Amino acid sequence: MTDETTTTRRGAFLGGPTRRSLLALGAAGTAGLLPKGSLAQQGRPTRPPERPRGQVVVGLSQEPTVFNPLMPAIEVDQGVWWNLFSPLWFTDPEGNLVPDLAREIPSQENGGISADGLTWKIRLRQGVTWHDGTPFTAEDVKYTLELINAPGFRARSRVGHSLVKEITVTAPDELTWRMETAYAPYLSILSLTFIVPKHILGQAADPNTAPFNNAPVGTGPFRWGERVAGDHILLNANPRYHGTGPHLERVIFKYIPDLTVLYTQFRTGQVDYVGISGINPPFVREARALRGRKVHVTPTASVESIAPNLEYGPLADKTVRQALYMAINKKAIIDAIYYGLPTPTESFIPRQSWAYNPDLPKHRYDPKVANEMLDAAGWRRGAGGVREKNGVRLELTNSTTTGNPVREQAQQLLMQDWRAIGADLRINNMPAAVIWGEFWQQSKFQSVMVSVNYMLGSDPDVTPRFSSKAIPAKGGRGNNNIQYANPEMDRLLFQGATQFDQAARRDTYRQIQSIIRDDLAILPLFQAVLVEGTKEGLNGYRPNINTSSNCWNLREWYWA
Amino acid sequence: MSAPPVLEVENLAVRFRAEGGEVAAVSDVSFSVRRGETLAVVGESGSGKSVTSLALMRLLPKPPACHISGEARLAGQDGRMLDLLRLPETEMRAVRGNRIAMIFQEPMTSLNPVKTIGRQITEAIRLHRPMSRAAAEEEAVRLLDLVGIPAPRQRLTSYPHHLSGGMRQRVMIAIALSCEPAVLIADEPTTALDVTIQAQILDLLRRLQQMSGMAVIFITHNLGVVAEIADRVLVMYAGRVVEQADVRPLFARPLMPYTTGLLRSVPRLDLAGRRAGALPAIPGNVPDPRHPPTGCAFHPRCEHFQPGRCDAAAPALEQVGDGRTVRCLRWREISLETAA
Amino acid sequence: MSAYLVRRLGQAALLLWLVSMIGFAILHLAPGGPLAQFALSSQMTQEDLDRIAQQLGLDRPLPVQYFDWLVRMLTGDWGTSYRDNQPVLEVIGGHLGATLELMLTATLLAILFGGWIGILGAIRRYSLFDYLATAGAMVALSIPTFWFGLVAIYIFSVHLDWLPAGNRQTAGDGSLPDLLRHLVLPAIVLALVEMAIWSRYMRSSLLDVVNQDYIRTARAKGLPEWRVLTGHALRNAALPMITLAGLQMPTLLGGALVTETVFTWPGMGRLFLDSISYRDYPVVMGILMLSAMMVLIGNLLADMLYAAADPRIRLG
């Protein structure tokens, strides 16, 4: 979801990598890239206990503060939601949709979705109760979807939801609705939409400020315990949970805004699991050598890239973008600054996705060719060795969020790399709340270094990112802040969003990736990784690239 | 005049440590006071009067900041003579405020502003005379009454700022008298007060002295006051005694030109209001103790200065008869000149 | 007395109003906003961002927003946090305890040790101790607090592993020894500057007093030195300290912010920092107002205490 958010300043201080940077921490790719021996350590198979037992302290470098799962929030918040609430279905680590509150995944085959994709029918699991004992019914689902579209409610996003019309409860465990247009990604969107209780939130005068928001009641595996603001959140096992688990009596989400402290507490054993923002790269080697601790390098769906403003002078020239890309010493950035943890990539889609295109041209670091390309394109060296063409100097600023020393190092490397081909880069970093405000939204930047999750949940629809109708600076309502405009792209994007057949969609999105790579609409660097740690003896940890938080399955965790 | 001295000071010298060496603030001061006698110590500011008195009280900084030498013998309760300058600090504390007490120039600041009058008096009483708090309070009332403070009992709970300067000086006197000292040092006790109040305080001191028979060392630069209160006068200049005499002979016939100058600058009570024009002050300033003049310290300001003589050798203190002393090489010639 | 209070409170109200205007203007004129953090989310489009901004009333003209805020404030409604969706007072209240704990401990340490060092320095003026204390205080005033905190963490937590590197308690443990262990380092780091200030003020205040005539009077009575000190000098020397305590409020709050940052202490300073970076305007305004109130109340209390302790002062 939000990859790039305001950092809690703390994360920025000692810790450096904030969510953004941590997502930036390159990707060791798949589970196969787990440190050697970790499989052996995991070896001894154990069984979950009969009854919930023990507690897990989850260390987080950002503070979960939003507990209404429909309101604007960031990943850490969602990590808590997974344990309090349930979606209709969720996406497992392999990318399969798994029913949760719903009895089955609606599809054209099982009749849940009509052939034209416009009519949806959802059948719900029976016998589910809210934490307060009230039965869960189709009315709650209807209420949730209606609340998202309610005019006064500060819903996080209405993408997809706004298409839903005529919700009808046909039985306590069944409801139908009609979509305004066919929209394939909606299945994925619903996999991240948690259902809220009508009998509580519906009573509130203003759902925006309801007491529920700080004493949430859900259908999830854990119940709300307490929150000490700025310090921790405590959840207790829900004995009436409808799925497997929970096997833990208690879960404590501990807010430790400093990555050094977070790691120290993991090392000393005060923290059982290091979640967002993970273990800082400089500590990874030491962490791997710790006894009784396991380190997991888990890929995230975010891709670190240099996002150029395609309307900005020199960057509008494709040759310039190609030369700049070629002049980036990616290997040095990944190996030295990111300790070799992330995986280089050419795409905006994570390699774990079914839509990933593995056949994109590989990046080559070659300043000499880059120089020749610029020479050939008429960019001549001018004053101070900076190239010029038609009076336009090859100079640009690069911005990122302040307080992210690791990314600042990459910027400085880039500066030196690009100077070698006569491009003058200046660093112009800003606090998160500034850079991602008007500066970004209205495309007032020249280039930014950023880590973005382009996926809609597990769906690769990137219409808001690359459609020419989605440029906010030109009145669009999407996230196409780099101002990419290409009619062929618009056509493919529309096609992909309305296809329900995955094989057909895969072809569409492979084409999309290859066009973006060819145009260098973004200069992709690497797929980010999150380095997490668990105590030995803690079972059930299963990183899931599709859920934005690896706390998604705490219900399955248990102590050996 | 035959009573034995209660305090004898001999060759008192005080030196302060300063940048680049030591500075002599007081040297070679000797005098004595008898029971019931009032000795006035006069001189301009900086002449060493106050340092002398603080040295006797042992209230000057400790070595190495300050060195004191000489002897100061005070008659103890049992008649034994105690050398104030050599007494161990603990014993000195038993003497200070008890056998020898002091009142200061600034009644406005000499009392602790955050403590009641009562506390400040009883503290002094109980320090040297063990008694209950209640008894000490009674004694305080008596003392306040004695020094002429109206409604003394109510005053016990007053704070210093409730009182006028004159009243505060009376409180100070009460504190000083609380243990019936043998010697009272009054360091310019009236300087900061109005003329009418001055007279009252002087009256009070005289009355108290008659009652208790204590010796009073009265430090002042005001010769008018001296004429009124003193039996004997010690004139100091640049840290030394320059003349010593009974009050009448001194006023009648000062021998040292400095004394003459001082006397000339006094507004005579009998002339007051009649004489117009400024008083003839002594020209020049008190010498810088760090760079004392050669020879007689007063020679740069002296109208009888004789080059080659006055600036050559420091004059000694000379006995003139009648217990009178003077420090001047030319005092005979001068007195002849002035007589002529 | 009550007239005095009314006047002081009136002045305070005026100051608070100025503070609110300055704060509001600075915050809202700053580029960016509370929704910027969501701008990169693929789930949230520009449309969502614009809608939420409008729902929050952020699209209204600034004076209207300010007036709205002011009116609510005057009726006791400090607004609702954008980040927590909770009333601002509750959000701040949840963090205030930790900050007060830290500030009080540090102040106590500072008064005890700083005062003691100052007294000793004044008594033994120009001694080696005095010299070292003076130089030490100057260095303490010059060390960047956060750097000192980092070095302390490096030595005591990372290297020696004696004390926790941060936080107020171990998760799942809230026992007193645990709390105290967590309190030690941050309290000392925050107290360092305070100690330096207190020792310097104590020293010079005591030196001022020691030269006063009434101290000479006390000595002339024959009081032993320690009674001169405790009975006369300290009481008077402590008077300016009351004012100092009142004036230290802004320094303490600022120091607390930095210390809380270094030690991941869940207090108001951290909250302020987080709220600033989230552009959680209601909370930031709330903290600014609250800290201004604390400063003003600190001053007022100090003046009243001073008046109570010094018989010469009458408030009126």
Added chain:
Amino acid sequence: MSSTATVPEATAPSRSNASRAFRRFRRHRMAVLGAVTITLLFLASFLGPYLLPFNDTYIDIMHRFEGPFSGAHILGTDELGRDMLARLMMGGRISLLVGLTAMAISMAIGILVGAIAGYYGGVVGAALMRLVDAVLCFPTIFLLLALAALIEPGLLSIIVLIAATSWMDVARIVEGQIRALRERDFAVAAEALGASDRYIVFRELVPNAMAPVVVAATLTVAKAILLESYVSFLGYGIQPPVPSWGNMLNNAQIYLTSAPWLAILPGLAITLAVTSFNFIGDGLRDALDPRLDGR
């Protein structure tokens, strides 16, 4: 952060006191030491880089984290393999520059506000001084952070930022001085001679109020250097690759355990500079305040 001791009130206006003040200053050993240290720091910062074989921004990624005294780099290298000594020197340039410029600006604001408030008094004066009071209600860091949100990080903005949060003390001092001085003879005389207000304020009054301002200025430099480090620490500092002591420290935090010298060296530099300025201020205060003669 330092809220260093108070600044003295009135001091004698006469310039003939200058040499006496200088003598007194020289007697203040720590102050002299501070002055010497600052001079050395200045020399190192402004001349040092020309004597070094290393460029402060040259990245040598193969030689990162080299410890001090271990190779060609005397004080080792940083997280990008840049020479620490060169960066410390260049960082010193920036930090000292920030300190001095911020001081100059805050003095200018403070003197202006204080002089106007003190000279005119009345409603204008009261309004200005209430403004000062209001700004002083904000803890410096709070104000600094709120202001930092307002502008893009950079050398100039940081200077302005710091100046904007440190002029109030001077304003108060000057206001008090001017209010006291304007009643004195020479102001009255100037007024009688028909001098303009501006002339009286800036030619007659302000110069006579300078002594405490000079002390405050020195202490403000110290404070400004500290504040720069705080702002950098809190992530609103000067843009890379330009080094300042503050942002060097900020970047070094994540390497505290693995490369502690990266954090320790700039921290020491800051402490040294700030202590020196504070000592100089202390010495100046003693030197310029005749009331303290006896101390």
